[in-house]
Amino acid sequence: MSDRIEPGDTVLDPERDTRILVAFYASAAVVAALVLLGIAGLDTSSIMSGALRSGLGVQGAVFALAAIGVNLNYGYTGLLNFGPVAFLAAGSYGMGITITNGGPFLLGILVGVLAAAALALLLGLPTLRLRGDFLAITTIAAGEVLRVAFRSDNFFSMALILLLVVGSVGGLTYVLPRVKGRSLQWVVGLVAALVVTVLSSVIWNAELWLGETGGPFGVPRPGEPDIVETFYNWNPYDTGDYALTDVAILGDVLGAIPWVGDVLDSTSFNDRQLWVITVTWSLVVLASAFVWRLVSSPWGRVMRAIREDEDAARAVGKNAFSYKLQSFVVGGVIAAFAGMARAMDQAFFNPESFRTQTTFFIWTVLILGGAASIRGPIAGAIVFWFFVFFIEGALRQMVERDWIPDSILDANNVSSVRFVLLGVTLAALMIWRPQGIFGKKEEALLDAA
Amino acid sequence: MPPDAFADVEADARPGAPKPDPILVIDGIQRTFGGLTAVDVSHLEIQRGTITALIGPNGAGKTTLFNLVSAFDQPDAGSWTLNGRSLRGMQPYQIARAGMVRTFQLTKSLAKMTCLENMMLAAPSQAGESFFKALVPSTWRAQEKVIEEQALGLLERFNLIHMRDEYAATLSGGQRKLLEMARSLMTEPDIILLDEPMAGVNPALVQSLLTHIEALRDDGMTVIFIEHDMDVIMGISDWIAVLAEGRVIAEGTPDQVAQNPAVIDAYLGTGFGEEG
Numbered sequence: 001m002s003d004r005i006e007p008g009d010t011v012l013d014p015e016r017d018t019r020i021l022v023a024f025y026a027s028a029a030v031v032a033a034l035v036l037l038g039i040a041g042l043d044t045s046s047i048m049s050g051a052l053r054s055g056l057g058v059q060g061a062v063f064a065l066a067a068i069g070v071n072l073n074y075g076y077t078g079l080l081n082f083g084p085v086a087f088l089a090a091g092s093y094g095m096g097i098t099i100t101n102g103g104p105f106l107l108g109i110l111v112g113v114l115a116a117a118a119l120a121l122l123l124g125l126p127t128l129r130l131r132g133d134f135l136a137i138t139t140i141a142a143g144e145v146l147r148v149a150f151r152s153d154n155f156f157s158m159a160l161i162l163l164l165v166v167g168s169v170g171g172l173t174y175v176l177p178r179v180k181g182r183s184l185q186w187v188v189g190l191v192a193a194l195v196v197t198v199l200s201s202v203i204w205n206a207e208l209w210l211g212e213t214g215g216p217f218g219v220p221r222p223g224e225p226d227i228v229e230t231f232y233n234w235n236p237y238d239t240g241d242y243a244l245t246d247v248a249i250l251g252d253v254l255g256a257i258p259w260v261g262d263v264l265d266s267t268s269f270n271d272r273q274l275w276v277i278t279v280t281w282s283l284v285v286l287a288s289a290f291v292w293r294l295v296s297s298p299w300g301r302v303m304r305a306i307r308e309d310e311d312a313a314r315a316v317g318k319n320a321f322s323y324k325l326q327s328f329v330v331g332g333v334i335a336a337f338a339g340m341a342r343a344m345d346q347a348f349f350n351p352e353s354f355r356t357q358t359t360f361f362i363w364t365v366l367i368l369g370g371a372a373s374i375r376g377p378i379a380g381a382i383v384f385w386f387f388v389f390f391i392e393g394a395l396r397q398m399v400e401r402d403w404i405p406d407s408i409l410d411a412n413n414v415s416s417v418r419f420v421l422l423g424v425t426l427a428a429l430m431i432w433r434p435q436g437i438f439g440k441k442e443e444a445l446l447d448a449a
Numbered sequence: 450m451p452p453d454a455f456a457d458v459e460a461d462a463r464p465g466a467p468k469p470d471p472i473l474v475i476d477g478i479q480r481t482f483g484g485l486t487a488v489d490v491s492h493l494e495i496q497r498g499t500i501t502a503l504i505g506p507n508g509a510g511k512t513t514l515f516n517l518v519s520a521f522d523q524p525d526a527g528s529w530t531l532n533g534r535s536l537r538g539m540q541p542y543q544i545a546r547a548g549m550v551r552t553f554q555l556t557k558s559l560a561k562m563t564c565l566e567n568m569m570l571a572a573p574s575q576a577g578e579s580f581f582k583a584l585v586p587s588t589w590r591a592q593e594k595v596i597e598e599q600a601l602g603l604l605e606r607f608n609l610i611h612m613r614d615e616y617a618a619t620l621s622g623g624q625r626k627l628l629e630m631a632r633s634l635m636t637e638p639d640i641i642l643l644d645e646p647m648a649g650v651n652p653a654l655v656q657s658l659l660t661h662i663e664a665l666r667d668d669g670m671t672v673i674f675i676e677h678d679m680d681v682i683m684g685i686s687d688w689i690a691v692l693a694e695g696r697v698i699a700e701g702t703p704d705q706v707a708q709n710p711a712v713i714d715a716y717l718g719t720g721f722g723e724e725g
Contacts, residue, residue, distance in 0.1 A: 309557045
């Protein structure tokens with residue numbers, strides 16, 4: 001508290017906002033890299049269009065949507081939800097299994113949403129009494145447990161593991177702080193959960209579980225109905241490719257510029273991709289408007305109060321636990337839509353689609369764009385995937401041309417190395433702009449104070 | 450001063466003395482931490498509409514008692530009632546809604562919210578705090594205006610009006626104490642528990658804080674406060690309860706307590722009163 005910030009301090013001076021400066025340096029770095037790589041003889045327009053395709057395409061939109069959900073949890077309620085991928089999984093599997101069983105597409109969406117909401121309640125009820133880092137550890141474990149459960153061919157053993165994880169977490173939550181009082185309540189809960197698990201395992205045996213989830217093979221399995229048929233039946237775009245040059249102003253004005261024209265022309269999507277992109281970015285806009293409406297209401301004020309100091313909120317009569325649960329459910333449902341959108345794009349998913357790295361990408365997007373801001377997740381997602389694919393495109397061409405010997409880096413490892421470079425960039429960003437692109441600098445500084 | 454609220458009690462000032470119109474009644478509250486008995490209050494009544502000071506040496510259990518009655522900590526045994534209604538088993542937010550609000554020794558200001566937001570948060574029964582109504586601003590806009598007026602009025606009264614749009618983190622320690630007290634008042638409580646409201650506050654501000662606390666009492670509110678500054682305690686309390694090693698060892702008017710040998714032994718030391 002020693003160097004508390006006083007009003008009027010220069011650190012709070014909006015004139016010293018580094019947003020424009022950082023944007024300038026980032027753009028300058030991209031341009032410089034393009035010029036250098038171009039002089040060296042790489043196909044820079046394809047690097048650029050690859051990066052744009054990823055940032056503006058499905059990848060960017062899906063991660064923007066998921067980050068909006070986590071932003072509600074972390075940015076506005078202060079919950080360290082490190083398991084957003086579990087909600088993507090709940091949405092995807094809920095929808096996928098409904099459709100492969102012959103259910104209509106819209107029912108699939110509804111089931112996906114309900115599955116995510118149920119997961120939020122199941123995960124939230126025992127864990128939201130935990131604080132900060134404990135919640136982070138629990139949620140990251142929950143995400144992994146869910147993925148392993150979907151990969152498993154034995155529902156009973158998986159259910160038991162799930163029960164043990166939730167059970168031990170819940171048990172610790174209740175028992176550790178105070179042995180008396182609630183421990184009996186917890187024993188009753190544990191016994192009830194055990195009974196439900198055993199009963200459901202008997203009714204819903206391993207074969208049935210595997211038949212629905214597809215185990216490691218995912219959804220849909222060969223021979224099962226296509227999960228995206230209805231979605232693409234609604235596709236209003238004619239078959240074909242659509243490039244950025246097809247957008248009137250871009251094509252007419254910028255398309256004429258030699259290199260820019262090439263980039264815009266090769267930044268193209270086919271009709272199916274364009275449909276997913278349209279829907280997903282529309283969802284991003286809707287979710288942003290929805291979250292904005294929520295957080296700028298008295299409801300959001302309670303959320304922010306909980307983020308700042310839960311006990312202070314409780315002391316003035318706010319039911320912090322209920323609000324945290326609401327935040328978890330709403331954020332989880334938004335993340336579930338991201339999962340469903342990705343499933344529509346790929347027409348397929350399996351347990352490996354829900355590895356923890358997805359969680360970390362979502363968090364990176366959020367921190368990069370700026371937590372507790374409405375535009376943050378969107379900007380973060382576009383910039384993140386732009387740079388990932390920019391670096392990948394450049395490295396890939398270098399490897400292809402043998403500029404980098406295979407002994408150092410071969411084509412198979414490019415996709416890993418790009419994240420190393422991205423990590424360096426992020427570290428730099430955290431030094432110079434810790435609040436992210438759209439975060440409020442004052443707030444980041446107040447945190448440090 | 451409340452008109453002779455303690456006229457009858459004064460003659461019978463002993464630990465656990467009954468009051469004519471108690472708002473808060475504590476019965477047999479116990480709390481142990483391992484082998485240490487932090488609080489063991491067999492009976493304590495707080496008179497409505499008065500300022501009661503809770504004093505005692507460090508570690509006497511004053512803050513723990515606050516934590517217990519506001520449900521931020523759970524007692525091993527005992528019960529307590531507010532306006533005759535049992536509060537046992539309630540959550541802190543339920544107790545705040547029942548009309549008893551508290552502040553904290555280590556001030557809990559909501560750092561990244563403005564002073565005005567800090568205040569408006571605390572208003573009770575806000576329609577816009579429900580998830581579905583939050584989505585329809587027309588259901589809460591009017592109420593928001595009323596709450597804002599109320600919040601601005603309190604900020605004015607606590608000399609914080611010039612800071613209304615500043616982040617609470619930019620306030621000084623004393624201003625945060627003021628903000629927290631003002632925020633508590635937004636809940637429209639019957640009784641307010643202040644945990645060391647003067648600690649760390651600039652002496653120049655203390656006098657204005659005291660005036661505020663007396664004004665609260667004159668508005669009909671009940672105030673209990675924990676404090677160490679004897680001049681402050683003797684100056685504004687109507688009644689004093691003395692805690693030592695978790696027990697109420699004495700009760701009485703300031704004069705009575707100042708002359709009580711048990712209190713002087715346990716807490717005040719032999720020197721008090723000699724300097725005048």
